[in-house]
Amino acid sequence: MKRGLYSVLFAVVVVSVGFGIYAWHPSIAPIKPPAKETFSSELIEKGKVLAAAGYCSTCHTASGGKPLAGNYEIHSEFGTIYSSNITPDPETGIGNWSEDAFARAMRTGVSRDGSHLLPAFPYEHFNKMSDEDIKAVYAYIMSSVEPVHQEKKENGIPFPLNLRFLQAGWKLLFADSSDFEPNLNKSDEWNRGAYLAEGITHCGACHTPRNVLGGEKHDEMYSGAPIDGWIAPSLTSSSTSPLKWRKQDFVEYLSTGNSLYHGSAGGPMAPVVHDGLAALSQDDIQAIATYFADKAGNANDDPTQSPELQKAVDAQKLPDLRIHEGARLYAASCQSCHYSEKKLVKGRPLLTLGSAVHLDEPTNLINVILDGFRADQGIKGVVMPGFRDALSDEDITAVAAYLRETAGEKPWPNLEKHVGEIRRQPRFEQ
Ligand code: HEC
Ligand code: HEC
Ligand code: HEC
8 A cells, every 4th residue: 555655656756857857948048139240131131021921020019019029918718928028128028049049939939048938929830940040030130120128018827827837748748849841742832831831920820720728739730710709710621611722712812811712811810911921922922822722622623613603693692682681781781892793803702702601600700790801901902891880789690690591501509699799809909
């Protein structure tokens, strides 16, 4: 009995010590901020493009704050997280970080002082970057970003989840710490796309579903997930789009914020297109599109010949106004901008083609009806008014239910409850 107890105790001690050794990382000595001349101008320029493509500034700039000075609020289900100041300020930013300290943070999510960082920082993806690319981002930040003195706010994560060393356990269980592995059966273009998508542009951070502890489900890569009050749709062959995503559709969507045969990039996808991917070359966008076209099944059918297209157009014609209130509201509030009898028109998305009406959740459709599209979302410069004040919960429910029905999908359960909940949600800067 006693022997059994000792061996359990012994095992606990061994595991704890083992975990302690695994979890512990040394502090990396501070350095004097490197002089700008240390870096070549090509390296700096490359880093600037990569920093844009990795949306560092989307997450590291607070609303109305100085670029990269941190304290941007992230609302996770575990509590509020504030991003760090990554300007080269030596006291409150990363000015005294050596390149090694920076690379360690980007690859393993460990801060210069040895403490573990939360996976809200997508280091799991940045880990896939080459040494040269990480070096370039470091060169850009150290040489070209204005140092800002601003302390990071304390994260609002409750005890014990706020204990940073516990992150080591999370990493052990869930983090993908493998390097980027090219797939030798695929083309160079495909591999370039995979490298950018899995690494710096971290598409999977939003499009891959997560388990209850927030770990990405690697065997369901890109199959769609909720993110920041939106749904990032599936990018694989499980997509519910009536028309298949082809390579040229991805190219169009990722470079203009809209695909004629699908729809527009709203919510958290808007800055991905306009702040992030916009910095990349057309070749790189083509490469990302090649990679995702493959994930989506390499469709190449001509959409204009598709019966699905004809069905979608017919479904949006002037509705029979006797059907129900939703049909009347669609005719009065949406159709003039969203339907054209002759042909599809860029900037007037046909609603039965977009993912918003085909997803299992009504979230994206309700978000768009409430808040519309700003000029910097979807197609640049094109606006849709929000109907937050013009339509009641009952109205939005009716029009959403009507659109869902015309799209040939099963009704969404508890729709009106969702509308009310989403309306009352605080709106986050996106
Ligand atoms: C999705 C949001 C997000 C994106 C995108 C993002 N970060 Fe962060 N980053 C964070 C958060 C949140 C933290 C702080 C995490 C914590 O408190 O543990 C952080 C922390 C860091 C740290 C650690 C700083 C410190 O003092 O410990 C570095 C370095 C960093 N980010 C660099 C970058 C770079 C470079 C990019 C772009 C290539 C980037 N981040 C993109 C959210 C993000
Ligand atoms: C004044 C014109 C206008 C009206 C009225 C309007 N929209 Fe829009 N809507 C647009 C434009 C323009 C876009 C594309 C915005 C972009 O890409 O920047 C859009 C985009 C959308 C999208 C995203 C497209 C997609 O499928 O991905 C949805 C969903 C949508 N509208 C639903 C509605 C609904 C429902 C109504 C009626 C309650 C409505 N809209 C009324 C102009 C309008
Ligand atoms: C910050 C989270 C986030 C990141 C990062 C992100 N996405 Fe998205 N994505 C979304 C959301 C949310 C939507 C839904 C937007 C909408 O319908 O208005 C979306 C929509 C899309 C769509 C349209 C799908 C459909 O069926 O309507 C495509 C294509 C897409 N994303 C590709 C990508 C690619 C490629 C990357 C990486 C380069 C990427 N996304 C990175 C959140 C993200």
